[in-house]
Amino acid sequence: xxxxxxxxxxxxxxxxxxxxxxxxxxxxxxxxxxxxxxxxxxxxxxxxxxxxxxxxxxxxxxxxxxxxxxxxxxxxxxxxxxxxxxxxxxxxxxxxxxxxxxxxxxxxxxxxxxxxxxxxxxxxxxxxxxxxxxxxxxxxxxxxxxxxxxxxxxxxxxxxxxxxxxxxxxxxxxxxxxxxxxxxxxxxxxxxxxxxxxxxxxxxxxxxxxxxxxxxxxxxxxxxxxxxxxxxxxxxxxxxxxxxxxxxxxxxxxxxxxxxxxxxxxxxxxxxxxxxxxxxxxxxxxxxxxxxxxxxxxxxxxxxxxxxxxxxxxxxxxxxxxxxxxxxxxxxxxxx
Numbered sequence: 092x093x094x095x096x097x098x099x100x101x102x103x104x105x106x107x108x109x110x111x112x113x114x115x116x117x118x119x120x121x122x123x124x125x126x127x128x129x130x131x132x133x134x135x136x137x138x139x140x141x142x143x144x145x146x147x148x149x150x151x152x153x154x155x156x157x158x159x160x161x162x163x164x165x166x167x168x169x170x171x172x173x174x175x176x177x178x179x180x181x182x183x184x185x186x187x188x189x190x191x192x193x194x195x196x197x198x199x200x201x202x203x204x205x206x207x208x209x210x211x212x213x214x215x216x217x218x219x220x221x222x223x224x225x226x227x228x229x230x231x232x233x234x235x236x237x238x239x240x241x242x243x244x245x246x247x248x249x250x251x252x253x254x255x256x257x258x259x260x261x262x263x264x265x266x267x268x269x270x271x272x273x274x275x276x277x278x279x280x281x282x283x284x285x286x287x288x289x290x291x292x293x294x295x296x297x298x299x300x301x302x303x304x305x306x307x308x309x310x311x312x313x314x315x316x317x318x319x320x321x322x323x324x325x326x327x328x329x330x331x332x333x334x335x336x337x338x339x340x341x342x343x344x345x346x347x348x349x350x351x352x353x354x355x356x357x358x359x360x361x362x363x364x365x366x367x368x369x370x371x372x373x374x375x376x377x378x379x380x381x382x383x384x385x386x387x388x389x390x391x392x393x394x395x396x397x398x399x400x401x402x403x404x405x406x407x408x409x410x411x412x413x414x415x416x417x418x419x420x421x422x423x424x425x426x427x
Contacts, residue, residue: 126269135263143217144173154233163193221257231261279359291370307340320358327354
């Protein structure tokens with residue numbers, strides 16, 4: 092009886108630990124949601140001159156923002172609706188989507204039925220209605236052709252004439268980050284760093300035995316164990332050299348003298364990293380990497396420092412690229 096009790100307590104403790112991690116992650120993701128709704132949403136809606144942003148989700152076909160908006164159960168058609176009423180806080184409503192966790196976000200002012208859509212829009216009479224339609228930004232193109240048709244039919248020609256693409260609004264909302272979001276991305280980066288360092292070590296690799304795909308599958312297993320995602324189908328583990336990439340995540344056995352390269356990323360709280368690492372497999376009797384490889388590494392460190400000291404906020408990525416190029420090539424200004 093004592094053994095049974097102890098076993099039950101052990102199971103209970105394990106369950107509590109896992110449930111606390113699930114709650115911790117949900118709480119963090121919800122804090123990001125609240126911060127972005129409070130701090131980012133008002134400015135990006137006004138900058139893009141959109142009075143109402145309607146994000147439509149259909150059962151089995153959710154908008155790319157579905158997770159960021161709090162998810163929920165969609166039984167037929169559902170709508171997350173954000174309206175600029177002129178106040179500092181953007182009005183936030185959900186029609187046709189419900190669920191305990193969505194309501195627990197405390198992010199929305201009103202929950203209603205799918206059938207309320209026309210009345211809801213008519214009452215607020217927006218001049219420009221943003222919809223997630225985009226030719227150039229795939230993630231901002233969440234509204235299907237038939238979904239747009241249905242919205243036009245439900246709202247009538249008066250409001251259909253006010254439909255505009257919300258692609259720039261979508262992009263601005265996603266790309267402007269709040270402090271809680273940056274903290275989460277830091278955690279994602281730390282997971283990436285830890286797994287990459289371990290993957291390219293003797294913990295995982297035995298020269299002459301371990302294959303490239305062995306390393307890749309080990310990394311996939313770490314994602315599984317830690318309930319993480321990745322934008323990579325399979326981690327890219329390369330053998331490279333003077334002639335370029337020889338093999339990637341195949342059954343090629345890692346040998347002494349190989350130069351290995353890792354390219355992959357971790358997904359955590361909807362934040363995705365993209366990290367590269369390189370390693371050299373020492374030959375028998377070698378204590379240090381060859382001078383040529385050490386030189387290349389040292390030069391890479393110098394370049395990184397130039398990038399860190401040169402890149403600035405508030406200008407375009409293109410201008411940052413030009414500035415970095417100039418810093419790395421002092422003769423550029425003389426030539427141009």
